[in-house]
Amino acid sequence: DTAVSQTPKYLVTQMGNDKSIKCEQNLGHDTMYWYKQDSKKFLKIMFSYNNKELIINETVPNRFSPKSPDKAHLNLHINSLELGDSAVYFCASSNTRGLSNQPQHFGDGTRLSIL
Amino acid sequence: ELKVEQNPLFLSMQEGKNYTIYCNYSTTSDRLYWYRQDPGKSLESLFVLLSNGAVKQEGRLMASLDTKARLSTLHITAAVHDLSATYFCAVDIASGYALNFGKGTSLLVTP
Structure with a gap:
């Protein structure tokens, strides 16, 4: 009964490809987020959604498109x-x-x- | 833009010793968080500090918040090897809709 689950755990792909990451939470929370942690462990907010509505879009390239079909899910597609x-x-x-x-x-x- | 600065960024300490990690932030915020991250793992919430003068303790860790000085501290008492991890402070920058993280303090506790 994982509280916040993401799939996949590992993603190895080539430059130019398009990929998606899925996220689901079973905590009944109203807000979901995506953060990026780089190789130096620095964490930066990318997006936040409240009840399926985009609240924060932190100067992320347009190639990144979040989608929240309901408040328990927030997916991230990268072109x-x-x-x-x-x-x-x-x-x-x-x-x-x-x-x-x-x-x-x-x-x-x-x-x-990314290879 | 809110800046969150932690120091030190790297800390090697002997078991049984005490030490303090500092977290300074540049603009007003009433909520500060401490997280722990083990290598290759997720972030685990340690403390939520909500008001000036807040102090919280869990085991060998104690966190405090001084909103006037824009400073939080994470004090480690009688360190043990199991405390080896990276510790992040994070400041609420958008009424709960985003956290701004410090660069993290990598702590290594040696025998």
């Missing part, structure tokens, strides 16, 4: 993959109702390697 996209992508979720004091819960990450 025309580039070498610089190699990173670990973390999905997270939390409740933001009433400025909740709950932390964000993170998935296990998807390790994307």
Whole structure:
């Protein structure tokens, strides 16, 4: 009964390909996020969605397109993959109702390697 | 733009010793988080600090927040090897809709 689950865990592909990462949370949270962690372990917010509505889009290239079919799912599609996209992508979720004091819960990450 | 600075970035300490990790941030925020990450693993929430003067303790770790100084500390007491990990502080930058992370402190506890 994983709280935030991402698939796949590993993704190895060639430059120029298109790939998707899926994320699901069973915590009943209203907000979901995508973060990118680079090779130096630096974590940066990419997107956040609240009840399927895009709230944050942090200057991410248009090749990255998030989709939230419902508030328990947030998928990330990446077009025309580039070498610089190699990173670990973390999905997270939390409740933001009433400025909740709950932390964000993170998935296990998807390790994307571009050849 | 909010900056979150942690120091030190690397810390090697002996078992049984005490040490403090510092997290400074550049603009006002009322919520600060500490996370732990083991190599190749997810991020685990350690503490949520919500107000000035907040202090929380869990085992050998204690975190505090001074919003006036824009400073949080993570104090390690009598370190043990199991505490070896990377510790991140993160500041809420958008009313809960995004966290801005520090660069992390890689802690190695040696016998």
